[in-house]
Amino acid sequence: MKKAHLLGFIQHGVNSHATGMWRHPKDKVGWSFARPPYWEHMARTMERGFFDAMFIADELAPYNSYRNSSDATVKWAVQCPTHEPSTIAPIVTGATTHLGVGVTLSTAFEHPYSMCRRLSSLDHLSGGRIAWNIVGSYSKSEWDAYGAPMDDRSRRYDRIEEYVELCKTLWDSWEPDAIVADRGSGIYADPTKVREIVHDGEFFRCHGRHFVAPSPQGHPVLWQAGSSDRGRDFAAKHAEAIFAIHPDIAGMKAYSEDLSRRVVDRFGRPENSVKLIYGVQPIVAETRSEAEDKYAFIRSLMPPEGSMAMLSGQLSVDFSLHDPEALLDDVAAPGIQGVKDALVRSGAGEEVTLREAAETYSSRFAMPALVGTATDIVDQLETFMDEGGADGFMLLATYTPGCFEEFADLVSPEMQRRGRLRTAYAGRTLRDNLLQD
Ligand SMILES: Cc1cc2nc3c(=O)[nH]c(=O)nc-3n(C[C@H](O)[C@H](O)[C@H](O)COP(=O)(O)O)c2cc1C
Incomplete structure (x- = not known):
C-alpha cells in the first residue's frame, strides 16, 4: 500500500496563499515570521508529523496586475510582505534531523552559475536536505521589478531548459574523488578531475569551474510545477517531484496518466521516478461541524479586493477591467496555466465567474478543501492516492503554525x-526520504 509524502506549503512572509490569514486570532500568536524561533518551531512540527519537507513558495515582487498597481496587494497582505526564501533553509534544517526544505528560486534574473553555487552550499549545510522548486517568474510584477520585458511562456521554457542543463553540467563537473586533501604534498584537489565548463548557449555564457565541491545529494532534489504542455514536458524530463492542483479525482487521474506517459515514453525515465504531489487544504477538527465552522470563519476573513489582486497577479491579467460575472474560461491568461485550469474546473461542472474564481483562489488556491475530522480527511487522501495517482500532498497553510500542529496531532x-x-524516516537525505515507498 502506497504511503503519502507530505509537504508543508508556506511562504517566508506574513501571509502565505490563503489571503487574510494574518488576521486570524490564532495566527502566529507569540511568533514573528521574520525571526528564527518561528521557523524552528514550524520545522520541528512538520518533522513531528513525518513530513518529507517544508515547501517554501515564492514570487519576486508584489503583484501589480490589478488596476495596474500593487496597492491592493500591499493593502491586503496578498502574499506580501514576503522575505527571501533560501535564507531560512539553514534554520529549518538546523532545527531538525530529517526534514527537508524545498526552496523556490527563479531562473529569470539570476545566472545559473550563482544559482548552482548557492544551492550546493545549502545542500552541504543541510547534510543533503535541499530541494529546488524551479520557476521562471510568471508574474508581470517580477519582470517590472527587475526592469525587463516579460518573455512569453514558450521563450521562458526555452530559457529554463538551457538554464537547468547548464546547472546539471556544473553540478556534475567534480568527480567524486577529486578532493585528495593530502597534507604531506599540500595537494588539496586534482584539477584533472574538476572539469572546466565552457558553455556558449542561446541564453547563457559560462566559462569556469563550479566553485563548490560535490554536496551530499550531488545536486538538490529538483521540483517543478509547470502544467502547460511545455511545463509538463519540462517536468517530465527533469523533475523528481511535480506539484499540481486538481480540484477533482478525474483531473488528478488524467494528469497522472499524462505525466507517466511523458516520463516513460517521451523521456525514457523509469516509471515512478517522479513523485506526483497534489495540493490540498486540510481543515481538521474533532468533529465535522466544528471543522465546518472553522472553515466558514476562515473564508470570512478573505478580503474581496485582495482576492482579485491575487488572481490578477497569478494569472497576469488585470481583472478590474473585466465584469466580475464574466466567465473565467473566456479570458486568456499568460500566467500560471495550471491555476487557471484548476479554477475553471473548480465549479464541479458549472461555469465559473471571475468573482467565484477569486473567492476560491484566495481561500484554497483551487485545491480541494478537506473539511472534517481526521478520519474524513484521511478517507479523501486515500482516494486521491488510490484513484487519482497521488504520491503525496502539499498542505496549504491557513493560520500558522497552528494548522500544521493540528495536522501533526490529528491527521498524521x-x-x-x-x-x-x-513511522520512521528512510534515510538522511531528502532524496532518500522522497524515494521511500
Ligand atoms: C502548485 C503550484 C505551485 C507553484 N508555486 C510557484 C511559486 O511558488 N513561485 C512561482 O514563481 N511559481 C510557482 N508556480 C508556477 C509554476 O512553477 C510555473 O512557473 C507556472 O505554472 C507557469 O508554467 P505553466 O504555464 O507551465 O503552468 C506554481 C505552480 C503551481 C501549479
Whole structure:
C-alpha cells in the first residue's frame, strides 16, 4: 500500500496563499515570521508529523496586475510582505534531523552559475536536505521589478531548459574523488578531475569551474510545477517531484496518466521516478461541524479586493477591467496555466465567474478543501492516492503554525494507523526520504 509524502506549503512572509490569514486570532500568536524561533518551531512540527519537507513558495515582487498597481496587494497582505526564501533553509534544517526544505528560486534574473553555487552550499549545510522548486517568474510584477520585458511562456521554457542543463553540467563537473586533501604534498584537489565548463548557449555564457565541491545529494532534489504542455514536458524530463492542483479525482487521474506517459515514453525515465504531489487544504477538527465552522470563519476573513489582486497577479491579467460575472474560461491568461485550469474546473461542472474564481483562489488556491475530522480527511487522501495517482500532498497553510500542529496531532497519526504514512524516516537525505515507498 502506497504511503503519502507530505509537504508543508508556506511562504517566508506574513501571509502565505490563503489571503487574510494574518488576521486570524490564532495566527502566529507569540511568533514573528521574520525571526528564527518561528521557523524552528514550524520545522520541528512538520518533522513531528513525518513530513518529507517544508515547501517554501515564492514570487519576486508584489503583484501589480490589478488596476495596474500593487496597492491592493500591499493593502491586503496578498502574499506580501514576503522575505527571501533560501535564507531560512539553514534554520529549518538546523532545527531538525530529517526534514527537508524545498526552496523556490527563479531562473529569470539570476545566472545559473550563482544559482548552482548557492544551492550546493545549502545542500552541504543541510547534510543533503535541499530541494529546488524551479520557476521562471510568471508574474508581470517580477519582470517590472527587475526592469525587463516579460518573455512569453514558450521563450521562458526555452530559457529554463538551457538554464537547468547548464546547472546539471556544473553540478556534475567534480568527480567524486577529486578532493585528495593530502597534507604531506599540500595537494588539496586534482584539477584533472574538476572539469572546466565552457558553455556558449542561446541564453547563457559560462566559462569556469563550479566553485563548490560535490554536496551530499550531488545536486538538490529538483521540483517543478509547470502544467502547460511545455511545463509538463519540462517536468517530465527533469523533475523528481511535480506539484499540481486538481480540484477533482478525474483531473488528478488524467494528469497522472499524462505525466507517466511523458516520463516513460517521451523521456525514457523509469516509471515512478517522479513523485506526483497534489495540493490540498486540510481543515481538521474533532468533529465535522466544528471543522465546518472553522472553515466558514476562515473564508470570512478573505478580503474581496485582495482576492482579485491575487488572481490578477497569478494569472497576469488585470481583472478590474473585466465584469466580475464574466466567465473565467473566456479570458486568456499568460500566467500560471495550471491555476487557471484548476479554477475553471473548480465549479464541479458549472461555469465559473471571475468573482467565484477569486473567492476560491484566495481561500484554497483551487485545491480541494478537506473539511472534517481526521478520519474524513484521511478517507479523501486515500482516494486521491488510490484513484487519482497521488504520491503525496502539499498542505496549504491557513493560520500558522497552528494548522500544521493540528495536522501533526490529528491527521498524521490517523494516516500512520492506516499504513499511509511512514513511522520512521528512510534515510538522511531528502532524496532518500522522497524515494521511500
Ligand atoms: C502548485 C503550484 C505551485 C507553484 N508555486 C510557484 C511559486 O511558488 N513561485 C512561482 O514563481 N511559481 C510557482 N508556480 C508556477 C509554476 O512553477 C510555473 O512557473 C507556472 O505554472 C507557469 O508554467 P505553466 O504555464 O507551465 O503552468 C506554481 C505552480 C503551481 C501549479
